Amino acid sequence: MSTSDLLSLMPLVIISGSAVIAMLLVAIKRNHRIMHAFSVLAFMAALLSLFVQPYAVPYIIAPLFVVDAFALFNTGLILLAGLSVLFLSFKYFEQREERKEEYYILLLLATVGGMVLVISQHFISLFLGLETMSISLYGLIAYLRARERSDEAGIKYLLLAALSSAFLLFGMALVYAFTGTMEFEGIGAYLKQAGTVPVTVVAGFGLMVIGVGFKLGIVPFHMWTPDIYEGAPLPVAAYIATVSKGSMLVLLMRFYRDIDGYEYTILWWVFAIIAMASMFVGNWLALLQQNVKRLLAYSSIAHMGYILIAFLAGQLAGQEAVIFYLVAYVITSIGAFGVLAILSDKIRDAELLDDFSGLFWRHPWLATVFTGMLLSLAGIPLTAGFIGKFYIIAAGVDAGLWLLLILLIVNSVIGLFYYIRIIAVMFQPLTDNTPTLTRQALPFFGVFALSALMGLLIWLGVYPSALISLIREMMLTMG
Template sequence: MENNLINIFFVPEVSLAILAIACLMYGLFSKNNSFNKATNFATLSLIFISFLVYFDFTTNFALFENFFSNTAFTKFFKILTILGAAASLIISKNYFIDTKINRFEIPTLLLFSTLGMMLMISSKNLMMMYLAIELQSLSLYVVASIKRNSLESAESGVKYFILGALSSGILLYGFSLVYGFTGQTSFDGIYISLSQLDKLPIGLVFGLVFILVGLAFKVSAVPFHMWTPDVYEGAPTSITAFFAIVPKLAAIALIFRFCLEPFNNFYFEWSQVIFFLSLASMFLGAIAAIAQKSIKRLLAYSSIGHVGYVLIALVAASDQGIRSVSIYMFIYLIMNVSVFAILLSLKKSDKYVEKIDQLSGLSKTNPVVSVSLAIIMLSMAGIPPFIGFFGKFYIFIAAIESQQYILAILGVLASVISAFYYLRIIKGMYFDEAIEGENFDFTINNQAKAILLILLFIITFFIFYPSLLTGIVSGISLI
């Protein structure tokens, strides 16, 4: 294919950038109902972009001076990211309108953030990587504090910004060290330059560790997780949904690619760091969640725990690890979309449910909703026959294949601890008696309902036809 001007529009990233700007204009110039229009526009744009990524008209382009990689792995993660973003827009639309934060800037900013994530997933150069991370973070800092008159929201935005900026600084310092010692910024260049070394010089070790710390902030791995619970709790739930679902995907993809591409030959150096991050995340995620009263904080810790499992697959560093993480993130995505779809539609006495004990008696009045939530919780806890079990199972296959027995054993033990808090939600719904005079109200728009039903169907019946997913990911590898 020739590198002419028309074809450049078929590059998903370019096309998304144009659509995001168009969305901004559309929102700005539409007189009334601008939020609705912009949201619909953004959702349709995302679906369109996901088709572009899927059909991939641009394989032969040498894009952006080879700053950019396009493999089955990046494609898979991009599609997940885009669909996750689209789904989170759909499920949170009602909530935005209901809580009167229906500003058209939100879908626009989320589109820019999604663009940043797509670039993150594909970046093949330190410069590109940094710019992509900043593009997605800056949009998210704004969105986190979008509810301007709410103290919590502003606090969470500022907290996120300060910690995010700090991590970006550390990341950048790491880049400078890597550049200083190798003279390269591209992943390929760094790889070639490193392959002449037997041992990493101490400066490069520092650079590597700094970069990993910066990335650990982005995936919220322990001990760089502090922002997660506060931001999750403070931000409006609809924004939390986006935070929980989408940026994780991109950051995980990036940390995998960064470790396994330029630093592939120095497994020993980075795997120690990742090993610790993984272990600490699994256990802290499991133990800290036990005491939580707020569902959003609980989900924050749960997501930290999930990151811990994903990082096991990175320590495994094998093709199976790559396939396992693809499966795990897919499962993570659908479980989180469905749990937030419920949280964003469930009200008690005209207030959105945010505490666990508010759920008491839900199973009496809304049996279908509570069964759904119970299934999602069991699935997150990794109890068969639901889909979450298979995510963990694939991670453990990858771990055992690479002889990471310690991680696998400690991982399953952490999963038992984490089962406790997922069960607490079921206990709240089923075992506790309802409080008199408080009524639940579950209102959900049709698109969100359709998404929720499809996802619940997948979560419950995945066991009957697992090959659907495993068949898709079987061709995935980094190269």
């Protein structure tokens, strides 16, 4: 490996090496504070290493990886999301009796998998990154073994993820059998030269959609989402909602662009139907929930449907809208789950709607942050979610996706109802019968992370032009 190769992969090398060192630290002496501090330093070092990358041109590490502005941006987003989850994790696990140190090893390894996905241009690196992340998530989801639903959630994810990986692998095998290559651009060149897509390749793409759809949690591959969100520790649920889904979405964008997927009508209609179903199923099922974790799970299904509209719009405007909305979604999802994590005590999570009754009068700052995150998810002005949804609509108008846009507006109104319902509960007056969890003091790291996320939420809602310009330059260099 050359020096340039090493510099290009430096964030990945740092996080991978940190996972190995973390294992040695646990073997020498168990200490939760040391493991947390070491993991935070590892993520910060990886973030700093992004600034020594060859930005000028895409850097190819044949045949598996491509390091371009698109990959670097999304690697930074993954690292920032992981760092935010780390800040929210310390107090959440500190108050629990289970051994905590291995959690950070698994989180580092899951992040390695996500980072491999966003720089992949080959089926082998795709599958290695996906499995590295998935296997780590098995342990993370079932980490709190003393909890009633934790083992159940871990086993469900294990079985369903293994099944979806089998579909994905079989689909890749079919595509390789006919195209003779596993590189994304090579597959695109073969299909362009062939003129028509063989039926077997179409079948292969269909099987791959199943594997990708499972990771994105879109309909009809969404059934795992509420159970896993409910059973997983809250920081892990935040990680799955953001890093796991975001890295797969980025990979899908690169693969779709390299094979010129917008030229194939059948693929467009498959994703269009999935987008419509995800919006309706996610929002209608969220309306029925009294458990806030399950509500956010169904909400995430709907938001994946919104993102797919911008994805289907294609061209530069659609790609910009996908990335901007992804950034806004990462901020709001981690912020929302972070509030739940801070409010949770050592006995159970803050997940029932009644747990938030009168929250504004007990913890005004947390209620304000949670309100901001929910309003952003609903797409209310002055939040990042509003700007993201606006750009999705603008991209859809440019592409003439009128049916999808009408359904998006209808579903946004439906979503507004259940977000406002939670806000109304938080502002209810306190009574003697108001249920409260035992936690009183707010953790420093958690408050710091939520404050930073709230600042980003408002900044992107009021002044989005800086991020939009950065995304536009990035997409132009991507081609």
